[in-house]
Structure formats: C-alpha cells, structure tokens
Amino acid sequence: DIQMTQSPSSLSASVGDRVTITCRASQSISTYLSWYQQKPGNAPKLLIYGTSSLQSGVPSRFSGSGSGTDFTLTITSLQPEDFATYYCQQSLGATTFGQGTRLEIK
Amino acid sequence: QVTLKESGPVLVKPTETLTLTCTVSGFSLTNARMGVSWIRQPPGKALEWLAHIFWNDEKAYSTSLTSRLSISRDTSKSQVVLTMTNLDPVDTATYFCARIVLGSGELDWFDPWGQGTLVTVSS
Numbered sequence: 473d474i475q476m477t478q479s480p481s482s483l484s485a486s487v488g489d490r491v492t493i494t495c496r497a498s499q500s501i502s503t504y505l506s507w508y509q510q511k512p513g514n515a516p517k518l519l520i521y522g523t524s525s526l527q528s529g530v531p532s533r534f535s536g537s538g539s540g541t542d543f544t545l546t547i548t549s550l551q552p553e554d555f556a557t558y559y560c561q562q563s564l565g566a567t568t569f570g571q572g573t574r575l576e577i578k
Numbered sequence: 579q580v581t582l583k584e585s586g587p588v589l590v591k592p593t594e595t596l597t598l599t600c601t602v603s604g605f606s607l608t609n610a611r612m613g614v615s616w617i618r619q620p621p622g623k624a625l626e627w628l629a630h631i632f633w634n635d636e637k638a639y640s641t642s643l644t645s646r647l648s649i650s651r652d653t654s655k656s657q658v659v660l661t662m663t664n665l666d667p668v669d670t671a672t673y674f675c676a677r678i679v680l681g682s683g684e685l686d687w688f689d690p691w692g693q694g695t696l697v698t699v700s701s
Contacts, residue, residue, distance in 0.1 A: 473641055506687040508625075515674055515691035516625065522685050559625055563686045566641050567615075567627040 474498050476560055478570035484578040485550055493545045493573045495560035500540045504563045507536055507545045510572075511556045519558075520545065552577075580604035582614070582675050582692035589698050590665050596697060600658040600675030607653045608633050611680040614658040615688060616649065618671040626671075630678055631658055665699045672696045 475498040485491050495505065503523040508516035518527045520536040523543060533548045547554055555577050560570040586598035600614055607614065613632035619625050629649040630638045639647050648661045658675060673695055676688035 502683065504683065504685045508688075515676075515694055516688070517691070518687055518689035521679075521687040521689075522681055527689065561625075561627075561687070564684045566638070567630075567686070569625040569627065571624045 473566050473568055474501060474562055474564060476562055476568050476570040478558075478560060478573045480573060481571065482574040482576060484576045486578045487550055487552055489550045490546065490548045491550060491575065492547075493558055493560075493575075495538075495543045495545070495570050497541045497543075497562055501562045501564040503539050505536075505538065505543050506561045506563070507534075508559045508561065509554075509556045510559065516559060547575075550575075580677060580690055582677060582690065584673060584675050584692045584695040586673070586695055587697065588695075589700065591701050592666055592699060594665050596660075596662045596665055596669070598660045598662075598673055598675075598695065598697075600660070600692060602656045602658070602675075602677070605677065607631075607651050607656060607658065613678045613680075614651070615676050615678045616658075616660045617674045617676060617688070617691075618669075619674070619694070620668075620671040623671075628662075628673075629660060632678070632680075667699045670697065670699045 477496045479494045505523045507520040510516040524536045557572045557574045615630045616628040631649045646663045651658045676691040680686045
C-alpha cells in the first residue's frame with residue numbers, strides 16, 4: 473500500500489496566520505489526493521479533492537497544490553474555527569490516509 | 579440532503595463478529611460513480627479505510643484486513659452492511675461510513691460522512 477506522511481504532526485499558529493501542511497506519498501499518486509478537516513468528536517469533513525478542487529461551501533482561504541509525491545494544504549488568514557486536525561487521503565489503488573496534522577492555537 | 583448513519587453494537591467480545599449497518603438517505607446506492615465506504619479511527623489515532631461497495635456492486639477491501647471483512651448492500655433498504663470477524667481489542671475504534679464519489683481516473687473522495695459509532699472490544 474502507498475504510505476502517506478504528513479508534516480508537521482502538529483503545529484501552533486495564531487488567528488490571521490498563514491499555515492502550510494505537507495503530505496508526501498511513498499510513490500507517485502498523480503493528483504489523486506484529498507484533504508479533510510476533523511474537529512474533536514466530529515466526523516471528518518471534505519475540504520479539497522483532486523489535489524486542488526475546493527469542495528462546495530469550503531472557504532476560499534483553503535487551497536491545495538502538488539502532484540506526484542508532494543502535496544500541500546494552505547490556509548491563509550487562520551480563523552478560530554480552523555483549529556482542528558487535518559488528514560490527507562490518496563486514492564491510487566487501496567485508499568490510505570496520512571497520520572494527521574493537529575493545528576492548535578498559539 | 580445526503581446523510582449517512584451508522585448503527586450496531588457498542589460492545590463486542592474478543593473473537594466475536596461485528597456487524598455494522600450504514601443507512602443512507604438523499605442518494606441511491608445505485609447512483610453511478612458513487613458508493614459507500616467504511617473507515618475507522620481508534621481513539622486518538624488516524625483514519626483507516628476498511629472497505630468500499632460501489633454503485634455496480636463492485637467491492638474492495640483493505641489489504642491488511644481483507645480476510646476478516648465483508649461488505650454488502652440492500653438497495654431496497656438503502657443500507658450497507660460491514661461484517662468484521664474475529665474481533666480483538668485493537669479493533670476498538672469509531673467506525674464511520676461515508677459516501678464515496680468517483681472522479682476521473684483513480685480519484686475518489688469521501689463526502690459526506692456519518693457521525694460514527696464507537697465500538698469497544700472487551701471481555
């Protein structure tokens with residue numbers, strides 16, 4: 473199976489900051505990557521699919537980029553509701569998720 | 579509005595078989611390029627995909643769990659059922675079902691998700 477490695481595992485940031493989360497695949501996955509946000513006690517929520525397509529209703533401060541093995545999720549101007557855990561997911565062959573990145577308030 | 583809801587036992591004994599049901603509404607299990615997946619999350623840990631069943635009844639399973647899993651559907655009831663055999667305490671997790679949407683090529687994504695159901699494996 474393809475392994476997905478996210479970095480950092482956790483980070484602290486302030487409201488208004490710009491943050492970037494990275495997801496690296498153990499082999500090329502083209503652009504078969506999606507991002508999810510999960511808040512404590514809740515189910516994950518789809519943010520981005522196909523590397524860079526923003527899911528309907530998701531604020532435009534979220535964006536995704538990359539291809540092959542290296543991908544990024546960028547959040548510009550962090551809002552209080554953005555503090556959560558973020559997961560990447562690849563869908564080439566058997567689906568696998570990254571280990572998650574916990575975004576905390578500084 | 580698309581919704582999914584998981585149901586099943588809260589507590590299961592080691593070596594027993596777990597049966598979980600996902601009841602969907604707002605879409606049909608035969609809608610083209612859609613399906614239902616099961617994904618689990620042990621407490622404080624990451625997500626792990628378990629199985630899919632697609633609109634054409636095609637199925638897929640996690641490589642590491644394939645011998646223990648079975649997924650099926652009842653289209654008349656809009657339900658998808660996951661069975662997992664030979665439970666162990668390490669299988670304690672919140673089990674989610676989610677709609678899987680197929681994009682182009684190998685692209686697929688999960689949206690939306692059910693609320694999840696916590697299953698504890700303990701004697």
